[in-house]
Amino acid sequence: MLDIKVIRENPQAIRENLAKRNDARILEMFDELLKCDQEWRRMFTEAGRLRGSRNRVTEDIAKLKKHGLDASQKIKEAEQIPAMIKAVEKEMDEYRKKMDDILMRLPNIMDDTVPFGKDDADNVVIRSWGKAAEFKFKPKDHIDLGTELDLIDIERAAKTSGARFYYLKGDLVRLNYALIRYGLDLMVKRGFTPIQPPYMLKREVISGAVALSEFEDTIYKIEDEDLFLLATAEHALLGLHAGEILDGKSLPLRYCGISPCFRKEAGAHGRDTKGIFRVHQFEKVEQFVFCRPEESPKEHELLIQNAEEFFQSLGIPYHIVNVCTGDLGTVAAKKYDLEAWLPGQGKYREEVSCSNCTAYQSVRSNVRFRDRPNDPTRHVHTLNSTLVATERTLVAIMENFQQEDGSIRIPDVLVPYMMGQTEIRRAGGPKKG
RNA sequence: GCCCGGGUUGCCUAGCCUGGUAGGGCGAUGGCUUGCUAAGCCAUUGUCUAGCAAUAGACUCGUGGGUUCAAAUCCCACCCCGGGCGCCA
Numbered sequence A: 001m002l003d004i005k006v007i008r009e010n011p012q013a014i015r016e017n018l019a020k021r022n023d024a025r026i027l028e029m030f031d032e033l034l035k036c037d038q039e040w041r042r043m044f045t046e047a048g049r050l051r052g053s054r055n056r057v058t059e060d061i062a063k064l065k066k067h068g069l070d071a072s073q074k075i076k077e078a079e080q081i082p083a084m085i086k087a088v089e090k091e092m093d094e095y096r097k098k099m100d101d102i103l104m105r106l107p108n109i110m111d112d113t114v115p116f117g118k119d120d121a122d123n124v125v126i127r128s129w130g131k132a133a134e135f136k137f138k139p140k141d142h143i144d145l146g147t148e149l150d151l152i153d154i155e156r157a158a159k160t161s162g163a164r165f166y167y168l169k170g171d172l173v174r175l176n177y178a179l180i181r182y183g184l185d186l187m188v189k190r191g192f193t194p195i196q197p198p199y200m201l202k203r204e205v206i207s208g209a210v211a212l213s214e215f216e217d218t219i220y221k222i223e224d225e226d227l228f229l230l231a232t233a234e235h236a237l238l239g240l241h242a243g244e245i246l247d248g249k250s251l252p253l254r255y256c257g258i259s260p261c262f263r264k265e266a267g268a269h270g271r272d273t274k275g276i277f278r279v280h281q282f283e284k285v286e287q288f289v290f291c292r293p294e295e296s297p298k299e300h301e302l303l304i305q306n307a308e309e310f311f312q313s314l315g316i317p318y319h320i321v322n323v324c325t326g327d328l329g330t331v332a333a334k335k336y337d338l339e340a341w342l343p344g345q346g347k348y349r350e351e352v353s354c355s356n357c358t359a360y361q362s363v364r365s366n367v368r369f370r371d372r373p374n375d376p377t378r379h380v381h382t383l384n385s386t387l388v389a390t391e392r393t394l395v396a397i398m399e400n401f402q403q404e405d406g407s408i409r410i411p412d413v414l415v416p417y418m419m420g421q422t423e424i425r426r427a428g429g430p431k432k433g
Numbered sequence B: 001g002c003c004c005g006g007g008u009u010g011c012c013u014a015g016c017c018u019g020g021u022a023g024g025g026c027g028a029u030g031g032c033u034u035g036c037u038a039a040g041c042c043a044u045u046g047u048c049u050a051g052c053a054a055u056a057g058a059c060u061c062g063u064g065g066g067u068u069c070a071a072a073u074c075c076c077a078c079c080c081c082g083g084g085c086g087c088c089a
Helices: A004-009 A011-019 A024-066 A072-079 A081-105 A142-148 A154-161 A170-189 A203-207 A212-218 A233-240 A293-314 A360-365 A390-400 A412-418
Strands: A124-129 A193-195 A245-247 A253-262 A281-291 A318-322 A334-342 A347-356 A368-370 A381-389
Touching (some): A004 A011, A011 A024, A024 A072, A024 A081, A072 A081, A124 A293, A170 A281, A170 A381, A170 A390, A170 A412, A193 A233, A203 A212, A203 A233, A233 A281, A233 A381, A281 A390, A293 A318, A293 A334, A293 A347, A293 A381, A318 A347, A347 A390, A381 A390
Parallel strands (some): A193 A253, A245 A368
Antiparallel strands (some): A124 A318, A253 A281, A281 A381, A347 A381
16 A cells, blocks of 8 residues: 555655556546545545634633533534534535545556566566476476376365365475475574464454555455455464554564465456466465665665575576566565476476565555654565475476476475485386386 | 453553543654763654644544544444353374
8 A cells, every 4th residue: 555645745656656547537536636636635524624623612611510510502602613513523424435545446557677568478587597497208297297206186176165176195295394394494594583473363363455456356255254264374474563663773574484375366266267377275385674765775686686586596597587567566666576487387387476565565554663752653664575485386397307207306495405405206106108 | 262451652650430622751863962870851752634834733542433512431243362152182
């Protein structure tokens, strides 16, 4: 959410940035907002004047009564005022509601380094790492590998839970936990504070993190409760300091959240319908930072660097894209995606999303800081990045490290977390033709 | 889920019964003083609006409603914390 105070100070610059989104409705909303704000402020002054007059009469009444004098004349006078105040307040509330509604819908101001583009095809590759492995055989996709090695059972998951669920089995479960443990250790070495967050959050907290449309499309609701299943630890980590004024000396606060993630994936029909790449439930190690506004570009680079080092150490080839204006979404001011090479699909696919949300989330969630007790407060900047979404990364490992005999080599860095095991093969030896 | 007790400004606390517009302490910040044991004194201390400004006004007692000329105070609903009971991996 944009800060109404910032908008008041510089409406023209913000309007120009919003115009880059190529969406007339956004500009209409913005102009409407300015109009409502003007009206609201006018009424605010009027309401203050009325309340002031009521307070003075009320004080007179109190004084008269204190001295045992008759106050009925003043009381009669005072009786007129509440209705007038109520009428003005009612109108104010309507403007306020409209403003809040617009503010909650307006997207973030984009960073100047975001490339202009229409959709994800216009994202700009800014660097690549690793070479796509060359196979002397036709590489399989993770579904075939998972089925043949008895590591994934999608059919039975469909029976128990429906589409986009899975049973992980055997060594793949262990590899999943190896990724989590390895990711956690890397984060601790980098000085991030590990957090295991609540897996359910109140509406208010999630609204502090995401755009409204996103909420409806992705978040599962708990029946009869004001609680929603966690879609990412990001939301819980932001909520950790919601409404707080942080000590400037404590910044940057770098957290690492570990949690399952639950997503409806509404509207994703026909895309990635098979396998475990896009599912309703997965595990993720997440990086999250609260920092001073001037530090956020640097922190953004730090987060993507951590993710890159993670994938480099696994040996998975990837490239980094700078996400363009048309694909950026509502919340981020700038976003890098790390896309890993998947031999089974013959494509680069998103494994990591690394966003600088600037003040968008901190305004919505009201997270501020100051250096000294009587200083004015400022909104922090927040950033988030996947370190590893484990199911997707399992896909990348399976497809990149598959061997001709149908086994899967375990990346060296994960071997210690697999009790020394170096490869996954079918129980009872290679499958017979 | 039930029964108690609680939630007051950055923190602690008074006020609630009996409605009259938040008092005190600590801390922090700024200033003054520094010839009685390093302490002392004064001011400021949340949010919003108008104004170039000094300033003025309004709001704020967990949240939202209600009663009233007037609500921290009375009424209703909900949230959170502590204790007890029940249930429980």
